[in-house]
Amino acid sequence: MILYFSGTGNSKYVATLLSEQLGEQVMPMIGCDGKDIEDKRIIWVFPTYSWGVPPVVANVIKSISLSPDSRHFMVTTCGDDIGLCHKMWRKIIRGRGWKDVSTFSVTMPNSYVCMKGFDVDSEDVMRSKLAAAPDRVKEVAQQIESGEGGIDDVVKGSWAWIKTKIIYPYFVRFCMSPKGFEATETCVGCGKCVMRCPMGNIQMKDGRPVWGDNCAFCLACYHQCSGHCGVRYGKETVGKGHYYLPKVKVPT
Numbered sequence: 001m002i003l004y005f006s007g008t009g010n011s012k013y014v015a016t017l018l019s020e021q022l023g024e025q026v027m028p029m030i031g032c033d034g035k036d037i038e039d040k041r042i043i044w045v046f047p048t049y050s051w052g053v054p055p056v057v058a059n060v061i062k063s064i065s066l067s068p069d070s071r072h073f074m075v076t077t078c079g080d081d082i083g084l085c086h087k088m089w090r091k092i093i094r095g096r097g098w099k100d101v102s103t104f105s106v107t108m109p110n111s112y113v114c115m116k117g118f119d120v121d122s123e124d125v126m127r128s129k130l131a132a133a134p135d136r137v138k139e140v141a142q143q144i145e146s147g148e149g150g151i152d153d154v155v156k157g158s159w160a161w162i163k164t165k166i167i168y169p170y171f172v173r174f175c176m177s178p179k180g181f182e183a184t185e186t187c188v189g190c191g192k193c194v195m196r197c198p199m200g201n202i203q204m205k206d207g208r209p210v211w212g213d214n215c216a217f218c219l220a221c222y223h224q225c226s227g228h229c230g231v232r233y234g235k236e237t238v239g240k241g242h243y244y245l246p247k248v249k250v251p252t
């Protein structure tokens, strides 16, 4: 079973490729609890957030019912590097008493834009990452199929410990609030942000989107806005680019 979480399409795409390679069923992890998953091999596919496991993913792992002798793999997508996200994931899985077998990262176009200095990739960088992804996923699938344990085939990057142990907790506490999201004067009230939010956290009130508190900070609402300027995150996203995978032609 492949369980995925995705805001801008990268992890969903990787989950779909893995499912083709491995012949595994694929399912969004939000709302999957109570679905009677009997599989012994579970592959978690999700984006890296601030060099760690997104809190929404950690919460699903901590609460989902799965077989006590299930064996788990992590495949995280990232724009650049994951720090010690894999170690964080291993600890959460072991905390449930499950077997944390092996971990992998797949480099994909960047989606984080909510801070000074962070923007989407240039067209060239985005295309070269997307061109490399299918072969990388094949490689990952082969390693998962082999069943070998103890593999951490990930891009940790520099200062991994500081990024995951110091910056991640700060980021989760202070930089992931949905309060910064707002509709701009160019919002046409189409409701696409409502439809695309994987958490069901946005409602239309008087023709304008309003954000609730159950936000994963995946930025689906910002990136998938049909007008592209109808959603902003305070001043931070002014002049920033937009990225959403189905929007670009994926190499086959």
Ligand SMILES: Cc1cc2nc3c(=O)[nH]c(=O)nc-3n(C[C@H](O)[C@H](O)[C@H](O)COP(=O)(O)O)c2cc1C
Binding pocket: 005, 006, 007, 008, 009, 010, 011, 012, 046, 047, 048, 049, 050, 051, 052, 077, 078, 079, 080, 081, 082, 108, 109, 110, 111, 112, 217, 218, 219
């Ligand atoms: C809140 C947030 C934090 C992110 N932090 C990181 C990071 O620490 N390292 C990195 O390489 N990419 C980071 N990214 C980029 C995403 O991990 C990357 O674009 C991922 O493939 C997006 O997956 P998705 O399209 O399935 O949502 C971040 C994105 C968001 C929205």
